[in-house]
Amino acid sequence: MVAQKRERKLPAERREEILAQAARIALSEGLERVTLRSVAEPLGVRPSLINHYFPSVDALIVSAFDSAMTRERARLFAGDGAPLDRLASFIARVENADGVALTRLWLNARNFARFNTQLALSLAYQESLDRQLLVDLLNSGVEAGEFACADTLAACIRIFVAIDGVGVYINNPSDFSHPVFTNYISDVTAWAVETDAVELRERVARAAATY
Amino acid sequence: MVAQKRERKLPAERREEILAQAARIALSEGLERVTLRSVAEPLGVRPSLINHYFPSVDALIVSAFDSAMTRERARLFAGDGAPLDRLASFIARVENADGVALTRLWLNARNFARFNTQLALSLAYQESLDRQLLVDLLNSGVEAGEFACADTLAACIRIFVAIDGVGVYINNPSDFSHPVFTNYISDVTAWAVETDAVELRERVARAAATY
DNA sequence: TGCGCTATTGACTTCGTAGTCAATAGCTTA
């Protein structure tokens, strides 16, 4: 709480800094914790400055969500190699410790969307981007002959619904370790892309071990 | 806003009335909308009366959630008949228009659990009750020879994760009508209990039509 | 070096929330 000398930055830079901080809070503490104060304080500025760059907190929240999602998506789909291994890596990253914050944010945003139309629209758009990347991945797997899958969009939908289904339990006090639950994403994915469930489980485990 | 004569009720009755109102708000508007004022106003009482019966709003929210869940569960699992038809009815009710409010409440509670430990515990307990009822239903189906299912708890978990996975999209602005999505619960259920997917879809459709 | 532009602040208003507690008034009972 030391009175510091005020630091003047270029608008673009300051704006970016605010956005990054808001995204950090959204990811770690939740969208409802993104407030003028919570964003301003760690940056050492006054709340009204946040207002200066973002006309309303709601707009900031939506931007923060977009920003966090874009960054996390890149992380999730990163890497190359054979399609089946990339798919396994993707699943492993989703289930990873780092994936927890992202899973929480998704759940958070999905509830938030009920009260904030703009966020609902942004969320739907972010979903479509995710689907696009997964469909691309599945298509390359089909082309490579690694799995037979008549309809890659259908498979993609099944996989994401499985991810979301498992994700809703993220805030449960004690986690649920039934093997059918812990392997749910792999199993549904194997079902969706018509490949062997046991092998996929193993590949996912191997991918997870490399972190 | 007419100044009415104050009405004095028996504590048990008043308490029940408050709880019912809170549950109604939780179901229709969300747990975050359960406030001293929002509950008091429609009952024609002052906010401090709510405080008199419930030491804290958080406690009221948890009780309201429990109450809403208990009532809705009874509705969801109601009915008799052959196990497979009861299973189909259950799915149809989940997907029903009336199921929407319940789905929203689940999503809502799952996000809320992040910030409210008591609610998290209550939610886990409510989940266990649901699982118990579905396992019972599945067991009776296996006994009746209607479907083969080695591990009914495993099947139950798969079915609920599917329900939750579909449920997270409840607040999306435009709904997603890909057949793989709209039939997701039926398809996963058929996969889980090793029965025919097409037949189950039809039974669910038939069950849905009877409302 | 000093001027001007504008990023940043401070002081403020308004709103909605939870909660406390003494005072009030409805109902029951004697």
Place this chain on the structure above:
DNA sequence: TAAGCTATTGACTACGAAGTCAATAGCGCA
């Protein structure tokens, strides 16, 4: 019909949030 118990209220405090706007002060440029 009067007394007493207690359900209910009113007035209050305290908090934290969004947002407005005139005043201030850093920085670039002349």
